[in-house]
Amino acid sequence: MNNLSNTYDEILACARSLIIAGGYNGFSYADIADVVGIRKASIHHHFPSKVDLVRTLVARYRKEAEEGMANLEHQVSDPLELLRFYTGYWEACIMDDSAPFCVCALLASQLPVLPEEVGLEVRAHFRSLSAWLTAVLERGARQGEFQLMGTPHDEAEAFMATVHGAMLSARAYGDPKIFGVVTSSLLERFSS
Amino acid sequence: MNNLSNTYDEILACARSLIIAGGYNGFSYADIADVVGIRKASIHHHFPSKVDLVRTLVARYRKEAEEGMANLEHQVSDPLELLRFYTGYWEACIMDDSAPFCVCALLASQLPVLPEEVGLEVRAHFRSLSAWLTAVLERGARQGEFQLMGTPHDEAEAFMATVHGAMLSARAYGDPKIFGVVTSSLLERFSS
DNA sequence: GTCATTCTACCTTCTGGTAGGTAGTTTGTC
DNA sequence: GACAAACTACCTACCAGAAGGTAGAATGAC
Known part of the structure; x- marks a missing residue:
């Protein structure tokens, strides 16, 4: 394979940051x-x-995200700690402006105008993230660490939605700190 | 003024639904x-x-939204009921696919590539929505209806983020029902 | 007659994409 | 080891169509 090629990776990295800024129609080959x-x-x-x-x-x-989640579970076992790491990861990305939005969250917002093949990948990411969060919450509930009001799945969906919405608010306000405000209030609910 | 012109309004309505589908760069004058x-x-x-x-x-x-919020407060006084109406409004828009996303939420996701003048309007909407939610939560807390874990402002930000994230998830999954799942779990927290 | 509205016809720039070529590297065969 | 064939990574030079936008002429209501 030609994954050794530096240019190949550079193009992908560049496209990624351009998509994070403005989505599928927000960049062109000329920009890259x-x-x-x-x-x-x-x-x-x-x-x-x-x-x-x-x-x-x-x-x-998607692959990186799934590897990241799997990796995290090898290092951390406490469910609350897992959630904290997840939101902390994004908080760091947003604070240092290195990747202030989830690629799939941004593309999902434009799903109706996305090429079908891309849309399918985006949808798959949502499913896998939701499944991971569901598993974490379920484990936390079984261990008595979390008192869930709804099913683990429903709470996982609410958790994911809040994190995505927090990214959006940070961008809308132009204030990275708002992400931490929202997610820390989110985590507090689980830690009590 | 020429606000009487039918075409003028038709253009705006058409542009609105095109933006809801794909954002600022997702439509053209030719489409309209x-x-x-x-x-x-x-x-x-x-x-x-x-x-x-x-x-x-x-x-x-923005004007419509602010009028809507003011109007709502004339008809409903109970804070929890206000929140229910707000999420219920969006649930209806999403279920019947008439306006399955907040125009400002969608544009906010593309803020870095938005013309500055548009960005300022979008930001203003976030501020006014947040202020309204803050006021509602504050009143609910004063009346003893809500037991807030954080400040009314922080809880309002979390509320808004969750609603926006729920819109995104409904779109990502292609399943309008997920919006109701997330927002009803959100409202439950306040109703207890 | 005036004014708003809409039209045709056009412009420039950008868009994703193609054709064909070149220099350098790998590979297979003798 | 020599040498041709094939492949890689890039290039210049295009193309058709779409983008946002302009100029100026018709249309039509008051």
């Missing part, structure tokens, strides 16, 4: 070419079409 | 022209530039 320092046509060599590029990018993002 | 049944150039007569159109649209949306 400018940043990476190659010509438009050269991007087509690595990714024949824009759909290819974004599908690859989201697939890779 | 097709739907409304006029030529591209005629849209420029009503809205000289795309920025004019979207700024007007968001300003009007």
